[in-house]
Amino acid sequence: MDLAGISVVDAHIHQWDPLGTPREFSAAAKLLRYLPLPADFAARLTPRRDREFIADPTAYLHPYLPADYRSDAGEVPVEALVHIEVEWAGRAPAAKADETRWVASLPFGVDTPALGAMIGGGDPSRLGFADLVDAHRSASPLVRGIRTMVAHHPDPGVRSFAEDPGVLTSSAFLNGFGVLADRELLFEAWVYSHQLPEVTALAQRFPEVTIVLNHLGTPAGIFGPVGRTTGADPAARHELFGRWREDLAALAAQPNVLAKVSGLAMPILGHLVPVRGNPTPVAALLERVAPLLHHAFDVFGAQRLIWGSNFPIDKPITSIANSAQVVVDVLADRGGSALELDQVFRTNAQRAYAIDAELLA
Template sequence: MDLAGMTVVDAHIHQWDPLTTPREFSGLAKLFRYVPIPVDLAKRLAPRREREFVGDPTPFVHPYLPRDYQQDAGEVPVEAIVHIEVEWNGKGRLAPADETRWVESLPFGVDTPALGAIMGAGDPTAPDFGELLDAHQAASRRFRGIRARVETHPDPQVRAMCKTPGLLTSSAFLSGFGALADRGLAFEAWVYSGQLPEVTALAERYPDTTIVLNHLGTPAGIFGPVGRNTGQHPGQRRELFVRWRDDLAALAVHTNVVSKVSGLMMPILGHPVPERGKPTPVPVLLERISPMLEHALDVFGADRLIWGSNFPVDKPITSIPNAAEAVATALSGHGADDKAIEQIFRTNAERVYGIDEL
């Protein structure tokens, strides 16, 4: 489906410069800058969980800034973007607000899409979480909420930053989450699919807080084997799909939850990584992602789905134009008309992130 003739909000991108700002992968980026190690050699030497998550480390060892995104967007008519926090590791309890301040300073809107909103980093279990939220808000009028590193997975070879299963429903997390709710801010939930019931419990406890599910819940291994024992054969992948389908439907009952049709080209889903510079073609993507998108449209409806490219994380698998076309084609093939496509690719993001209020 052609998106020409409409404008798009890309509601999930990452901006970084690991050479000049503190990121968890800054050490790796600086190593590549000063030591001439071939990227492909470094990939072979990296731990398996890292290889399978990133697919190709190239995007992580270079800055990714507004001009880089504009080049990747190509002919997709992106009008504005939403930046999502990405592994900032500055020192100090209010350090995550520095990422918000840094993103606000980037040259968006200068022959590049506008900066529509920022979702910063924060840990609701931290005792100074409320103070951090205030610091984020002081750093940018575009700050709309936080994403916390809560993703966990039972397979130890699937990359996950959180080592505490059940964190989303813990008393410490729920207590801190109230500070977010009190300020009318949103929560960006990136979890693996086994955690979807936790997101459902959170949505039920805080029905007036907007929760944005990232990447349809990231069912790792749904397209191919990853980790030690995830998605290893068709029967296992079918079981994974069925559980994901049922848990997503249960989550969608809660009207304060919207879901991003994003990150469906993350390598951790089990996509084969193509040769660098040769993005997976649209027909192949359609065959893989259509069942997920059709179910998401059925349970959330067009007014609670939001598109995002998840670039540059999805770049090892495909391009932004291919990803956007595949998502739009799959949704339109399942009954989404032009108005619905416009909602998913623009107006829902404007509503949820308050972009039209800028």
């Protein structure tokens, strides 16, 4: 089983230029542009929680643009991409729409994969959320939904992206979330695994909104210790895996939820970090992630799973080719069909993000 003959959609990629656009990591990128400090040395000066999350700072210090993705994709037959918002740092109420406008201006589809859809950044709990959503849609007709950075971890040694826990269940968030239902837009949920019940509650409250779970819920520390105590030993990791299994199954029971088999090489999962430029071999990566993938296939089925590379975030651990191959191998091990392979790597994303079929001819 392989991807030959499939026009692949990579449903989770990021593009950025920290030197020319406002990102949360722009200050560090600009500083190191002028200071003669090796990136690895500079990384040692940052908080441990940041080092554990990114593993290798190289990608964050330079632009990552369509040609960079094309180079990383190599022989994987990616024809279309879904861009996901990433840490745009403008302060104006509608500033995050500027990211959408910027991404739409990039040279996709020339000698690079086409841009099939975009997910903009925004927070339903903020005043002016409806205006921001409309600004995203005005910036590009490819906008299909919104992602809010709600990942929050109880271990203070694990990097959080929301100031407070429980964002998805707050009254302010729920009151604003109806904007997505009104405009028939989807919501991308990126959370840590202990927050999965909050995603389930959100899906139950808004059954008319399609929710796409990012990265199978990012069970931080599932492969090794991170933070102060997370995944500290095999017993803790076994407990973490058991809770993740139960919570993912409960979420999968909601018919309006899809899940991305993406981000499984995020460093925060506790991966061993290989030497730069030497991605983790498929066999080693497969040994770690296969139990997660098998369970995801069990509870969601191939009909509600979508592949994404999460590049360049996953680049310190894997390659795009290896990321795709482990999913192919797990599906083959399960006796999966060519139809199911096509669903995970193309059809499900094409349907969820309303990607123009002509891009995948």
